[in-house]
Amino acid sequence: MFSAFRTDERPELYRFHVDFHTLKCYIIRHILQLLRSDKYQAYIKKFEEMVEYIDNERNPTGINKKCREEKCKMGKCVFGVDVGGTTVKLGLFDAEGNVIDKWEIPTRTEDKGSHIMEDIAGSILVKMKQEDINKEDIIGVGMGVPGPVKADGTVMKAVNLGWDVFNPNAELGNLLGVPVKTGNDANVAALGEMWKGGGQGYRDMVAVTLGTGVGGGIILDGHILCGSNGAGGEIGHIHLEDNEEDACGCKNHGCLEQYASATGIVRIAKKKLVATSKESVLRNEEVTAKTIWDAVKAGDEL
Secondary structure, eight states: OEEEEEOSSOTTSEEEEEOHHHHHHHHHHHHHHHTOSGGGHHHHHHHHHHHHHHHHHTSTTSSOHHHHHHHHHHSOEEEEEEEOSSEEEEEEEETTOOEEEEEEEEOOOHHHHTTHHHHHHHHHHHHHHHHTOOGGGEEEEEEEESSOBOTTSOBSOBTTTTBOSBOHHHHHHHHHTSOEEEEEHHHHHHHHHHHHSTTTTOSSEEEEEESSSEEEEEEETTEEOOOTTSOTTOGGGOBOOTTOOSBOTTSOBSBTHHHHSHHHHHHHHHHHHHHOOOOOGGGGSOOOHHHHHHHHHTTOOO
């Protein structure tokens, strides 16, 4: 229930940690023992319901099963999809934007990303079956993808997924039989932050997303700034370096994404490994953004 550990800044001090979940259950159960009499049976029932709620509260998704079932029964549901270069993150929400469940699947970019839509559809259909959700209960699917997206949902190019001009609204909509709306991932992330996140109360903001690539979303007066071809917020392809020899995924040279993204950091690290004989832990393991960061924290010479 209680634990103590030393702090990094002041090793002579100890910081105490209380597991409040365990403490709450401990107190409630002891109250139940004190109230074991006919006079307090109504209170006992209420306390037992409270204990069950607290025990279920901390399941892997952060929402107990009973609550999840009740939310789906209360009204319509929405699926959200974030298509990344490594994983596809999916979420089930009520109409007010509250999270009911969330999970992820790998992004299969082989064959020019032709398997991505069927994988997403299959995962959503499995979740619908698990939660006993009918198509009539679904308002629609909102999807963010890493690339310029026009107002009609047409993706002009998604280099990290292998897509050229492509409309996922039509393909995923046909696979699921429900409405689908697609936007640039950083744009819809910015919209989500304005609605439910750090941008609540603001109608003008910029969001920056860092991952396989670098994305940006610009909100002006509560609306996404898309640009004529859906690339209005694509800050990852701002030109920074005139002398860059390597090409970006967009075929240009010297884009921000080549230096500030996970793939850009890996690219730079690999070039340094070739250009120098300095010792590095990266010479003995796979070079990823995580292993590079771990090497930096460990004070790696390279």
